[in-house]
Amino acid sequence: MVPHLVTALKGPLRELERRILEATPQIERWFRLEWQEHTPPFYCSTDLRNAGFKLAPVDTNLFPGGFNNLSSEMLPLAVQAAMVAIDKYCPDAKNLLLIPENHTRNTFYLQNVQRLSAILRQTGLNVRLGSLNPEVTAPTEVELPDGSRLVLEPLVRSGRRVGVADFDPCSILLNNDLSAGLPEVLRDLHEQVLLPPLHAGWAVRRKTQHFAAYRDVARRFAKLIDIDPWLIDPLFAGCTGVDFHERTGEECLASNVDSLLRQIRVKYREYGIDETPFVIVKADAGTYGMGILSVKDASEVRNLNRKTRNKMAVVKEGMQVSDVIIQEGVPTYETINEAWAEPVVYMMDRYVVGGFYRVHASRGKDENLNAPGMHFVPLPFATSCNLPDANASPEVAENRFYAYGVVGRLALLAASLELEKTDPDPSRYG
Amino acid sequence: MVPHLVTALKGPLRELERRILEATPQIERWFRLEWQEHTPPFYCSTDLRNAGFKLAPVDTNLFPGGFNNLSSEMLPLAVQAAMVAIDKYCPDAKNLLLIPENHTRNTFYLQNVQRLSAILRQTGLNVRLGSLNPEVTAPTEVELPDGSRLVLEPLVRSGRRVGVADFDPCSILLNNDLSAGLPEVLRDLHEQVLLPPLHAGWAVRRKTQHFAAYRDVARRFAKLIDIDPWLIDPLFAGCTGVDFHERTGEECLASNVDSLLRQIRVKYREYGIDETPFVIVKADAGTYGMGILSVKDASEVRNLNRKTRNKMAVVKEGMQVSDVIIQEGVPTYETINEAWAEPVVYMMDRYVVGGFYRVHASRGKDENLNAPGMHFVPLPFATSCNLPDANASPEVAENRFYAYGVVGRLALLAASLELEKTDPDPSRYG
Numbered sequence: 061m062v063p064h065l066v067t068a069l070k071g072p073l074r075e076l077e078r079r080i081l082e083a084t085p086q087i088e089r090w091f092r093l094e095w096q097e098h099t100p101p102f103y104c105s106t107d108l109r110n111a112g113f114k115l116a117p118v119d120t121n122l123f124p125g126g127f128n129n130l131s132s133e134m135l136p137l138a139v140q141a142a143m144v145a146i147d148k149y150c151p152d153a154k155n156l157l158l159i160p161e162n163h164t165r166n167t168f169y170l171q172n173v174q175r176l177s178a179i180l181r182q183t184g185l186n187v188r189l190g191s192l193n194p195e196v197t198a199p200t201e202v203e204l205p206d207g208s209r210l211v212l213e214p215l216v217r218s219g220r221r222v223g224v225a226d227f228d229p230c231s232i233l234l235n236n237d238l239s240a241g242l243p244e245v246l247r248d249l250h251e252q253v254l255l256p257p258l259h260a261g262w263a264v265r266r267k268t269q270h271f272a273a274y275r276d277v278a279r280r281f282a283k284l285i286d287i288d289p290w291l292i293d294p295l296f297a298g299c300t301g302v303d304f305h306e307r308t309g310e311e312c313l314a315s316n317v318d319s320l321l322r323q324i325r326v327k328y329r330e331y332g333i334d335e336t337p338f339v340i341v342k343a344d345a346g347t348y349g350m351g352i353l354s355v356k357d358a359s360e361v362r363n364l365n366r367k368t369r370n371k372m373a374v375v376k377e378g379m380q381v382s383d384v385i386i387q388e389g390v391p392t393y394e395t396i397n398e399a400w401a402e403p404v405v406y407m408m409d410r411y412v413v414g415g416f417y418r419v420h421a422s423r424g425k426d427e428n429l430n431a432p433g434m435h436f437v438p439l440p441f442a443t444s445c446n447l448p449d450a451n452a453s454p455e456v457a458e459n460r461f462y463a464y465g466v467v468g469r470l471a472l473l474a475a476s477l478e479l480e481k482t483d484p485d486p487s488r489y490g
Numbered sequence: 491m492v493p494h495l496v497t498a499l500k501g502p503l504r505e506l507e508r509r510i511l512e513a514t515p516q517i518e519r520w521f522r523l524e525w526q527e528h529t530p531p532f533y534c535s536t537d538l539r540n541a542g543f544k545l546a547p548v549d550t551n552l553f554p555g556g557f558n559n560l561s562s563e564m565l566p567l568a569v570q571a572a573m574v575a576i577d578k579y580c581p582d583a584k585n586l587l588l589i590p591e592n593h594t595r596n597t598f599y600l601q602n603v604q605r606l607s608a609i610l611r612q613t614g615l616n617v618r619l620g621s622l623n624p625e626v627t628a629p630t631e632v633e634l635p636d637g638s639r640l641v642l643e644p645l646v647r648s649g650r651r652v653g654v655a656d657f658d659p660c661s662i663l664l665n666n667d668l669s670a671g672l673p674e675v676l677r678d679l680h681e682q683v684l685l686p687p688l689h690a691g692w693a694v695r696r697k698t699q700h701f702a703a704y705r706d707v708a709r710r711f712a713k714l715i716d717i718d719p720w721l722i723d724p725l726f727a728g729c730t731g732v733d734f735h736e737r738t739g740e741e742c743l744a745s746n747v748d749s750l751l752r753q754i755r756v757k758y759r760e761y762g763i764d765e766t767p768f769v770i771v772k773a774d775a776g777t778y779g780m781g782i783l784s785v786k787d788a789s790e791v792r793n794l795n796r797k798t799r800n801k802m803a804v805v806k807e808g809m810q811v812s813d814v815i816i817q818e819g820v821p822t823y824e825t826i827n828e829a830w831a832e833p834v835v836y837m838m839d840r841y842v843v844g845g846f847y848r849v850h851a852s853r854g855k856d857e858n859l860n861a862p863g864m865h866f867v868p869l870p871f872a873t874s875c876n877l878p879d880a881n882a883s884p885e886v887a888e889n890r891f892y893a894y895g896v897v898g899r900l901a902l903l904a905a906s907l908e909l910e911k912t913d914p915d916p917s918r919y920g
Contacts, residue, residue, distance in 0.1 A: 084611070084612070084614070085584075085614050085615060085616055086614070088573075088612065088613055088614025088615075089582075089583075089584060089614035089615070090614075091614070092573070092576070092577060092581060092582075092613075092614055093581070093582060095577075096581055096582075133563055134566070135874075135877055136564075136567050136874035136875075136876050136877055137566050137567060137570060139876045139877065140567060140570055140571065140841050140876065141570065143518075143522070143841070144574060146522070147522065147525075151522060151523070151526055152522075152523060152526075153519075154519060181514070181515060182514070182518065182876060182877065182878075183518055183522075184514070184515050184517065184518025184519035184520075184521070184522055185515060185518075185519070186515055411570055411573070444565075444566035445566075446566050446569045446570065446612060447565055447566055447569065447612065448612075
């Protein structure tokens, strides 16, 4: 099922998709050369927004948690891509330890863990699950909706290696975004590969660093296919030292909101876009759609009520927010059964392995759709992302998804540059 | 659509499939380690026979010509695998020259060329078609059944490089099996990668060398999963210096046929198989199902009539047969609509990218199905080959196809060892 695009694709985006389709050989070769210089993260997912006039990533996740939402037709691609990745890090690996998030009662999330384990097992690895959750003190069986079971085991550190009982892994795959901080048990490991590295966790990572890297990637890519980089790149700014409770940093927020709105207005005029500009204010570190504000005027961040201030001050794992990103709002113009939808692209190693739509029936086109609740409806892509049809219109699903795959991979490349730049031990990246 | 297995899967094969399923992690790791030592051919297809009691390759093609028969759902896998392969040989490649077979009027074959070109273009390459056919003296447009067009161009040699007009490729992909001999225009190339190498062509290659390499691979694999290697390996013998016209070498043929039939009988008794043993006599070099004889008694090769001798003496491109392989006949027990079918597995680099069934309504279960004519019905596999379901029975399609993919990859590995051994310049394989 392919979501309906409310606005007929016309104007700048249709032109962008046409350019992307025409330049397919140059684009694929460009990526091939980039991946000779840079190492992609083990896996990655990117939330995109298709505004009809602009197609841009709004969030890049280095611990993707929705593998269960990919269509099963696309799984062979994931297995093959995982084989390439494993080959790179640990070619003679027998054992892999997967460290999931701590919420052991979220069966949606645990289905993701199960799907991911199945993909990794199919590459020829023994996979076991080691939990950072202090409540997991013995092997704990969890039943999934389909009747199958997962076993979570307590981590065992012995010397400078980590594993679970009688299981010494060569590689450790984090599916836990480390919002709670860098765990002692994972530090200073000896001859064990940690994927992705610790500094990819939200204890260290910042969205502003990612989108700064993305801006560079987008500029180079835009030059390659001769487009305005704004068509694929959301404007952004950052404020540090913000305290929503104490109302510190309000001026920085307000002036950045104001300046971004002005820049967006200029761009909307340039392209004749009849929309009200908005910006998204959110924590610079963190995830799960917590602490996100959609703002249309600078005055709105000056007069936050107590409830909103409380909401903005704390994200996942009780982490206090002090760094904030202000990001150009990109409305979504895709709907499924009259609910707004946004595409999420999944990648392993350098390959797009699938995607799905996040759908939210009770949110608006200019709001965050990544909100917990019953209205969340995953919907897999109808076709793959690597088979555009140059003879068909840019609107057919294969071509729309190819463009999504290209922009998703731009964010992947940005994540790779970001991790290089923020690596505490840059020698590792040669 | 999945062919019907005439014999319920029981006895040795069901046991074999069970072993393969249970040992999936060991098998995948074993392949991973093998591919660290050996380079897979760029692409490869293998004809398998599922006899209910035995599952074995009977022919391995290094110039696969049926990419158009793969289901379109599996194409993304082929694109991804081709990306891996291109990365290995020519990471900064812009241009690839594809050299097809000479028969410019066979639209079935040309659809294969079109499909293969599309896969390669999607990896970011400019692909053009250079023909060895001396009749192609200028760019020649050929129309395909779907209305699209292919352009065949004459090869242009300049110095030690080959290309087509205004097109200097980094890599040259042969889809021509060189039955007519090693073409002068492709010899001694400078800094151009020829894939697969010249000695993979039938001018040099011998089936006996392939199956000798396969025997070694099958023995090691059988040890890994603790099975009798005969369950996956067809017995064979070779005769050189055969001249069917002059009736030279008849004694060698007869005694090898006799000896093989005796060995097969022993195995059939061991496993309680109630079948009449047969062997296949065919040219040791060559393809296209020409010059193939199904024999149940040694006397049959002693008293060949003139018509059969003529048929056996010459294969594709008028090549005279002097080397002959005598191979254990493996009956097929799969049928589609009451016609016998055999699976063909397609691989690129080290990955299974799909497969299809070759179906022939007017041939028997113990005959060669690779015969030209209107009864050839390609039928794509229903699911992929890399997603077995360990919790389901060995008979479900995913599991049968996984076993096919494993045995196909054993033949792929054998082809890699064979090419190493027959390489005139072994230093290239380091």
